[in-house]
Amino acid sequence: MQSRVITDGPSPKHVQLREVLAEMAAHELGPDAAIPSERDLMTRYDVSRSTVRKAIDSLVVDGLLHRTHGKGTFVSRPRLESRLHLASFSQDMRRRGMTPSTQLLGVRADVPPSDVAKSLGLAADAPAWRIDRVRLADGRPIALENGWYPSEPLPGLDRHDLGGSLYEIFADTYGLGIDSAEQTLWGEVADASTARRLDAPIGTALLVFRRVSAADGLPMEHVVSRYRGDRYQIHMSLGRDQLGSDRTATEGKTS
């Protein structure tokens, strides 16, 4: 077989070589097979070793190849990456055959703490809605939510029924569809007031989510949710797909 020629052209040589090698790895060679040595490749394609190494480097970073010092460079088996698919609280609960409900603790307009204001892109003294809720499944408390929502794009939010999905209210009443979010998850231990709200002992393990959601690039929500670690689990499947694009499903689960 004669090798494709690498030339000075529209794309850099190392990119062309990369494509040649990726093609070779995917078709002519199988997983665990060795690709030609670097010195072999440089004569075969008439490029320098650094160009060969750069091409291989990028394939190694992408997980297509892996190197072993002294032995060679080999085709990797497709590696694992994951993307998560997240469902809403209500959806999760219903999927588990449980009935979700919400207990509204309070709604009021207030000036949020500076970090919240910053997340929401608000001026330091701008007011926002503060909404505190307890989420329940089959009547048992699962999570405590402390949310802040900018008041300017959401006039009269406090006059709505806040016992259900806020996202539905945003979409139906204000025409604001939440389309992105940043979420951070960590562990915490319940303090006295949180424990009381969740009807749990002080010191109960909690899963804490902080989520900042946006509609059309505008932050609309800053919410911290504290889930009972003993009643709530997150489950995800990590599966292989194709190189660089894997998907997973995630579900909340109550026990």
Place this chain on the structure above:
Amino acid sequence: MQSRVITDGPSPKHVQLREVLAEMAAHELGPDAAIPSERDLMTRYDVSRSTVRKAIDSLVVDGLLHRTHGKGTFVSRPRLESRLHLASFSQDMRRRGMTPSTQLLGVRADVPPSDVAKSLGLAADAPAWRIDRVRLADGRPIALENGWYPSEPLPGLDRHDLGGSLYEIFADTYGLGIDSAEQTLWGEVADASTARRLDAPIGTALLVFRRVSAADGLPMEHVVSRYRGDRYQIHMSLGRDQLGSDRTATEGKTS
């Protein structure tokens, strides 16, 4: 401030430079700030430009820096579009500019508990490898791993260096590429022995992952990892892709 000197030493120069730059980016500089130019760095640290570029390359790959042709190289704001790799403890730590390490607590062949045996598809009295490890970042304990691995497909596993990625050993030595996993996450509170291993107070909040991984449909791993909830966070970025199908990227993070 005088620059740390880069020398021929135990670790390659580009690795040393990488650490220096990661430190600089994280502390002296903030997001969007420019790092010194490549030619500046090569005189400042007395290394060649290719060494400088190699150090920067790896930080770019990890998302810490980004380059703009003609303008410079800049510190990235923590972006969250990178993907979660399943065996990514080390990579996640490095991405945060921390140095990962592993402390092996013990390896032995033993008969696993029935639930583990069931997960791994083993007979009730079949032996398996039990591997206990503490994962550290910058020398501080982050997670405690208790893993079980079937002994039949993994003969002599205890003779390998278990201070790094087990997945790499599986792939390189046994030709077993992990290609799927089921993972469950919940909250817990540290008991006495876990607390001791993690050098944390009893009652510390933990994030607990249970993962069952498989290669070619055969279960190869049952591992429970307990992360310190105060030092480890998971961050996910949720974006709407198509109607009704959200995608996310996830990465581990230490604080």
Place this chain on the structure above:
DNA sequence: GGTACGGTCTGGTACGTACCAGTGATTCTG
């Protein structure tokens, strides 16, 4: 037979050089 030693593959590190290609401020020119 077993061990030790080279030789020779492999990839890993590091140097230097040269030139190309964006970016943006300065300077020249009409």
Place this chain on the structure above:
DNA sequence: CAGAATCACTGGTACGTACCAGACCGTACC
């Protein structure tokens, strides 16, 4: 003064060289 040309930066590509270090194999030696 407005626009074009220039220049001094930045990173991007590509070359060549040299030597180090791990893996493997064959051979010479006990």
